[in-house]
Amino acid sequence: MPAVPVTVDARQLDRNIQRFHQQVADAGCVTRAHQKAHRTIELATRQVLAGAAGIAVHSAQAARDLAAAGVTDVVVAWPWREPWRWPLYVSAAAELEHFAVHVDEAESITGLGRAAAAAGLQIGVRIDLRHTPAAEVLPLARLADATAGVRLDGVTGYHGPETAEDIKDFALLGRRHAEHLVGVAASIRAEGIDCPVVSAGGTPTAAGALGVEGITEIVAGAYATLDAGLAAAGACDLAEVAISVAGDHADLLVDCAQPWDPGSVAVPLHGRLLPGHICPLARNLMRGKVEITVVDGGVPVDRWLPQGRPDRE
Known part of the structure; x- marks a missing residue:
């Protein structure tokens, strides 16, 4: 699977x-x-x-x-x-x-x-x-x-x-x-x-x-999930990053580099990828209508769909 x-x-x-x-x-x-x-x-x-x-x-x-x-x-x-x-x-x-x-x-x-x-x-x-x-x-x-x-x-x-x-x-x-x-x-x-x-x-x-x-x-914004870029800067530990992306979905991490480290978009940890910058990932998920699976103790408990409807004239 x-x-x-x-x-x-x-x-x-x-x-x-x-x-x-x-x-x-x-x-x-x-x-x-x-x-x-x-x-x-x-x-x-x-x-x-x-x-x-x-x-x-x-x-x-x-x-x-x-x-x-x-x-x-x-x-x-x-x-x-x-x-x-x-x-x-x-x-x-x-x-x-x-x-x-x-x-x-x-x-x-x-x-x-x-x-x-x-x-x-x-x-x-x-x-x-x-x-x-x-x-x-x-x-x-x-x-x-x-x-x-x-x-x-x-x-x-x-x-x-x-x-x-x-x-x-x-x-x-x-x-x-x-x-x-x-x-x-x-x-x-x-x-x-x-x-x-x-x-x-x-x-x-x-x-x-x-x-x-x-x-x-x-x-x-980033304080809830944190990200690998903040960990690299010393603002948190990698273990505190709460969001991750499967390795076969690395395309979701396009543009996910921090402005101070444009070469890094992800860090591998425990077989998954931690985003270098959370905000571009959220934008990519919204555009692709990709759900976030919420897990508790490794068990899926909810699904969230990122969205942010813009105002239109």
């Missing part, structure tokens, strides 16, 4: 989740699990049940799918700019207790505000510092504070390891980026504007970010 293409070890998965959530909680912060690392509703709800404050997604449709599964707090973690998305965000907000989106330009704030106010709703906006020039941050914060239909949820950013030099000290990278986020939030508050959330992203950089006073949230 052919090997199961992709398996997740439920016990290791839960150990990884519990350890990461505890690390974040011990620092006085909350975890927001990013769905991009697995693209399954089942694992997202598992993370929430285990203590994640909410989920990060890339579309309003993904937010609505999670709402239907009982998740109450979702953030669209990409600053989409197309006006046709505003009504989709309003529909998602109507189904969730807390809904916010990333923004990086004035037109997104005013357009979303008009759509939300017309529906009698208020949607959170997070200024995405990855894409916002420094000179525009305070004007955007003032605009969000003054615009009906939106509220300034806070600031957010992500600076993951991209080079071999970055990965040498990923904790330092996380700390420096977190310090920048906290400084920007302080400048907004100095204007008399509430800025409740200061959100830093990343599984390997979380340890550094958590050492910075003022960070309130960690957005991370």
